[in-house]
Amino acid sequence: MEKTNVKVRKWGNSFGVILPKSIVDKQDIKDGMEIEIIVEAKNKTKVKDVFGILKGKLKRPEKSTQEIMNEIDEELWGIKR
DSSP: OOOOOOOEEETTTTEEEEOOOOHHHHTTTHHHHHHOOOOOTTTOOOOHHHHHHHHTSSSSSOOOOOHHHHHHHHHOOOOOO
């Protein structure tokens, strides 16, 4: 199995990719052969990746969510709780 990055190109009404010669040679790929391709777009951000980046870097707030909500209610609406 080989891994590489390729650019998608418009090909008529479809899209196609060109495999690098080095992979074609290593895998002995021939014309008409059926191969398996796993597709993963590089520009998509996964939620688990974002949380993985933030894990351990966020500090817990000094106030509880309820305390913050009460402050907002008081400031915006004059409601004291």
